[in-house]
Amino acid sequence: MTVPQFFFILFALITLLSGLRCVTTRNLFHAALYLVISLFGVAALFAILEAGFLALAQLIVYVGAIAILIIFAVMLTRGIVQPSGTQLNSQAGLAAVVSGALLFILLRVLPGFNYPATEAAVPADLTTRLGQSLVNEFVLPFEVASVLLLAALVGAIYIARERARVREQAREQKTAGED
Amino acid sequence: MPLSWYLIVAAALFCIGIYGVLARRNSVGILMGVELMLNAVNINLVAFWRYLSPDSTTGQVFALFVLVVAAAEAVVGLALIISVYRDRRSIDAEKIDLLRW
Numbered sequence: 648m649t650v651p652q653f654f655f656i657l658f659a660l661i662t663l664l665s666g667l668r669c670v671t672t673r674n675l676f677h678a679a680l681y682l683v684i685s686l687f688g689v690a691a692l693f694a695i696l697e698a699g700f701l702a703l704a705q706l707i708v709y710v711g712a713i714a715i716l717i718i719f720a721v722m723l724t725r726g727i728v729q730p731s732g733t734q735l736n737s738q739a740g741l742a743a744v745v746s747g748a749l750l751f752i753l754l755r756v757l758p759g760f761n762y763p764a765t766e767a768a769v770p771a772d773l774t775t776r777l778g779q780s781l782v783n784e785f786v787l788p789f790e791v792a793s794v795l796l797l798a799a800l801v802g803a804i805y806i807a808r809e810r811a812r813v814r815e816q817a818r819e820q821k822t823a824g825e826d
Numbered sequence: 827m828p829l830s831w832y833l834i835v836a837a838a839l840f841c842i843g844i845y846g847v848l849a850r851r852n853s854v855g856i857l858m859g860v861e862l863m864l865n866a867v868n869i870n871l872v873a874f875w876r877y878l879s880p881d882s883t884t885g886q887v888f889a890l891f892v893l894v895v896a897a898a899e900a901v902v903g904l905a906l907i908i909s910v911y912r913d914r915r916s917i918d919a920e921k922i923d924l925l926r927w
Contacts, residue, residue, distance in 0.1 A: 675855060692832070692869055705893070757834055796897070799901045
């Protein structure tokens with residue numbers, strides 16, 4: 648076994664096992680932490696694939712931002728997270744059958760394919776090329792992505808703010824002032 | 827190592843994510859499953875880029891856009907969950923059934 652193969656198997660196992668723990672553990676907070684480990688393993692796989700920029704972006708966006716968001720959401724809704732109670736719904740058995748069957752089919756199909764893989768090396772100035780293609784070839788999707796992020800930002804603030812309570816408080820203050 | 831190793835890992839991660847989405851009762855748990863599935867897709871995209879056309883940037887750009895959309899999805903999803911929790915004191919996906927016929 649060569650060194651890259653060893654690291655690939657190591658990080659693939661880390662990713663898959665912590666992903667499995669993430670969807671099966673009862674404590675939702677632990678599930679969020681397992682999700683972080685799993686996303687970290689995916690970043691390591693990107694690094695093995697010589698996609699350095701993507702590995703770093705994965706670390707910053709997923710491990711840095713999305714994981715924190717999810718942990719925040721777990722903590723804000725803490726009252727209903729009981730580690731003792733079941734976390735599975737009534738269709739858990741069916742879900743296991745469906746995902747297991749899909750995995751079985753994919754594992755039967757995937758190793759048999761013959762992909763015309765090239766042995767070409769990754770160019771040294773890959774990140775430069777990536778940045779240039781983002782503002783030349785893919786400038787329209789790039790701008791659409793920025794608009795999407797802006798819309799998600801505004802939408803999230805609009806959805807999550809406390810409308811009713813703020814209005815009630817304002818009304819109470821108003822009536823108190825009239826008295 | 828052959829390309830199919832990456833595809834097998836991505837397929838396994840995708841199936842784990844599907845199980846999480848279908849079997850979890852907690853809405854935050856469902857979102858975690860979605861994140862796992864999106865990551866599996868990204869592994870596929872980057873692996874195909876590396877093995878089929880490493881001299882172009884298309885595969886990486888596509889993976890980057892998946893990353894952006896995943897971030898937007900997580901933000902809006904968690905905002906919805908917090909809003910629902912505030913309204914109903916529960917984020918159990920089986921109890922959020924206002925729109926169910």
